Amino acid sequence: MSRWKAGVIHFSISLTIFLGLLSVILFIWYPGILFNIDRGWAGLQLVIGVDLVAGPLLTLVVFKAGKPGLKFDLSCIAIFQAACMAAGMWVIYSERPLALVLAYDTFFSVDTEEFLKYEHDPKILESFPGPYPKLIYIELPESEIAAQIASIRAQFIGDPLYIQIENYRAMPDSLDGLRSVFRAEQTLRRGASENMRNQLDESCLLSKFISPVVSGFVCFDTNTRTLSKFYGNASAAIAIVEE
DSSP, X not given: OOHHHHHHHHHHHHHHHHHHHHHHIIIIIXXXXXXXXXXXXXXXXXXXXXXXXXHHHHHHHHOOTTOTTHHHHHHHHHHHHHHHHHHHHHHHHHTSOOEEEEETTEEEEEOHHHXXXXXXXXXXXXXXXXXXXXXXXXXXXXXXXXXXXXXXXHHHTTOXXXXXXXXEEEOOSSHHHHHHHOTTHHHHHHHBOHHHHTTOOTTEEEEEEEOSSOEEEEEEETTTTEEEEEEEGGGTOBOOOOO
């Protein structure tokens, strides 16, 4: 067998494994648009570099038919590759969003580290329905003024709304219920540019969005109950106006 054939075989095996891992990342850990607007892609680059590039390339370099110690060399490459892939997948897993928390007018992507930072046990999320990341909203006073005061106060005392687990509530199932918790949606929509408003259909509930890597605006699709569109701040697609 030539070294090129060995390299191709190694690459084919690696590609099969990679596609399996990718399906877990895309459909379970970072579903929908979260892969692009959270940290899914950043972590995946490590897996790609090791699984599809470094492993097959090392096989191409060391392989020589009949070479003494070839099995040992290939075993070392396989162990190295498996260890690096496991490390990369662990990083992606540990940084995955556990909850999408709607706090007044903003969706926050909250991971394990954020819960531990504020000394909360992430296992509290197990009591909420649905798959991860859990869809949660922060219960606020009915009065708009009181809700705004609560939001501002939380920023000053270092207890952000999105991590106040005692106020966590499961996202409502009904459309009316959803509209009631997206209380700032109409204000955000009125502040959007005409071009952006033309892109927002009736199923979209507009919200701000903040993750560890990006911030902007998202559409929460009331039909699929997922974040369906993202508008980055850099695009200046929206300008919020205060009432």
